[in-house]
Amino acid sequence: AQSVTQLDSHVSVSEGTPVLLRCNYSSSYSPSLFWYVQHPNKGLQLLLKYTSAATLVKGINGFEAEFKKSETSFHLTKPSAHMSDAAEYFCVVRLDTGGFKTIFGAGTRLFVKA
C-alpha cells in the first residue's frame, strides 16, 4: 500500500523563526515526492520535487526538503518564516507505476505570527 502522512494538521511559528512541516510516506516503489502549497482562493502551486537525484531539494520562496530513505521522510523546512508563507501545505507522493497515482497528504496549515 502507498500512503503519505503529514504528522501535523497545524503548525504555528513566529515570523523570522524556522519552519518544519513533517511528512512520512510509504511506498513499495521508488517514489517521486513533492510539496505543494495552497493559498486561500488560489490553486495548488508546486514548491519543490524530489525525483531520485539529490536528496536535498531546494524549492521556491526559500523552502527546501530532504529525502531520507531510512526514515521514509520528506520534511519541508525554511530557515525564516515570512507572513506570506501562511497557507496550507501538502506532501504528495507519485508512484512510478502510472501517471495518475498521485496521492496527497491531508495537509498542514501553517500559521505565521507577527
Place this chain on the structure above:
Amino acid sequence: DTGVSQDPRHKITKRGQNVTFRCDPISEHNRLYWYRQTLGQGPEFLTYFQNEAQLEKSRLLSDRFSAERPKGSFSTLEIQRTEQGDSAMYLCASRADSSGANVLTFGAGSRLTVL
C-alpha cells in the same frame, strides 16, 4: 493567462439539481486530472484523461458523476442529482507527457455548495 482555468469558481445549487464544471488545461498538456477536495483534507483523485481518452476513474466517482474531454482539450465534470455530500472544491490539473516527474499544474478550483 496560460495557466489552468476552471469555471465557474463558485456554484451554489439545491439538492437534486445537476451541475457542470469546465476545465481548460494548459494548451500543450495532453494529460488532465480531476480531484475533489473537502474541508480539511488533501485532494482526492477522481479521474484522469490522456488526450480524449478517460484512462482511470476512482471509486469515488459514482454513477452520478461523468467527465468528458471530447476533443482532447477542455474537459467537463458533470454531477447529476447533486447531494449535500457532493459539496467540495473540484480541482483540475494538467501536465505534459514530457513532464517525467509528473508535475501537475492546478487550476484555482470550482467550489460547489449543495443546499
